[in-house]
Amino acid sequence: MRIEQTSLAGVVVLVPQPFHDDRGLFTRTFDADVFDDWAGAPGTAARFVQDSQSRSRRGVIRGMHGRRGRGEAKLVRCANGAVHDVLVDARPDSPTFGRHEAFTLDDSEFRHLYVPPGMLHGFQALTETADVCYRIDTPHDPSEDVAVAHDDPDLALGWPLPVSVVSARDAAAGSWQDLLTLLR
Numbered sequence: 581m582r583i584e585q586t587s588l589a590g591v592v593v594l595v596p597q598p599f600h601d602d603r604g605l606f607t608r609t610f611d612a613d614v615f616d617d618w619a620g621a622p623g624t625a626a627r628f629v630q631d632s633q634s635r636s637r638r639g640v641i642r643g644m645h646g647r648r649g650r651g652e653a654k655l656v657r658c659a660n661g662a663v664h665d666v667l668v669d670a671r672p673d674s675p676t677f678g679r680h681e682a683f684t685l686d687d688s689e690f691r692h693l694y695v696p697p698g699m700l701h702g703f704q705a706l707t708e709t710a711d712v713c714y715r716i717d718t719p720h721d722p723s724e725d726v727a728v729a730h731d732d733p734d735l736a737l738g739w740p741l742p743v744s745v746v747s748a749r750d751a752a753a754g755s756w757q758d759l760l761t762l763l764r
Contacts, residue, residue: 581611583618586683588669589676590696592618593683594655598690607690609657610715615694628655630716636663636705639744642712643702644735644753646670647724648762651697653717661710662686663703664740668728671698672763680737685712700728700759704739726762727753 584593594615598607612625619625636642643666656665668680685691685703695701703712727750730737734756 581608581614583614586681587676588667588679588681588699589671589674590694591667591681591699592694594692594694596690609690609692610655627653627717628715630714630719632714632716633659633711634714635660635709635711636703637744638705638708638710639741641702641704641730641739641743641746641750643750644668644700644728644730644732644737645702646700646726646728647697647721648726649721649724650718651724652720653697654695654701655692655715656685656695656701656703657690657692657713658685658687659711659713660687661705661707663705663710663712665693665703666701666737667693667695668700668735668737669698670700670726670728670759670763671696674698680735682737700726702730702737704741704743706741726759728756728759729753732756 582595596607598605615625665683665685669676
């Protein structure tokens with residue numbers, strides 16, 4: 581497994597090395613030693629306390645979600661299908677504050693993202709079904725939830741497919757400007 585830097589401060593892509601043979605394939609989807617070497621702190625990987633999974637149909641958008649307060653760090657990967665995954669830096673003290681970057685996560689390359697606390701995260705399913713797995717470092721606290729509309733004109737995220745379904749919660753999400761006011 582290797583780690584690739586991205587254009588967003590503190591965000592990296594973990595790239596497994598799948599082994600293919602006549603049976604199919606095998607890949608290690610996470611290696612705590614590699615992660616800890618990157619983080620520069622032994623035991624950092626052990627902080628992950630919760631694993632979650634979502635399944636979405638083609639065109640579904642989930643996001644843009646984040647946490648206030650202590651926030652949450654997470655590892656995100658697509659175990660089945662493919663997604664267009666988007667991160668927005670919502671950390672006011674970050675050198676990349678307000679910038680976003682998109683990634684394709686799928687079940688053939690097995691790449692996954694390390695998302696530090698303070699980022700907004702969302703994705704769109706590109707295949708008939710897509711299963712996204714999240715490894716999170718703090719228990720979910722709904723009182724810290726924040727959301728920004730996936731189609732906010734200030735962010736101009738540019739989703740690749742027409743939107744098929746958005747949850748009621750995501751449809752009611754505020755704007756990037758609303759979040760900026762909240763963060764001040």
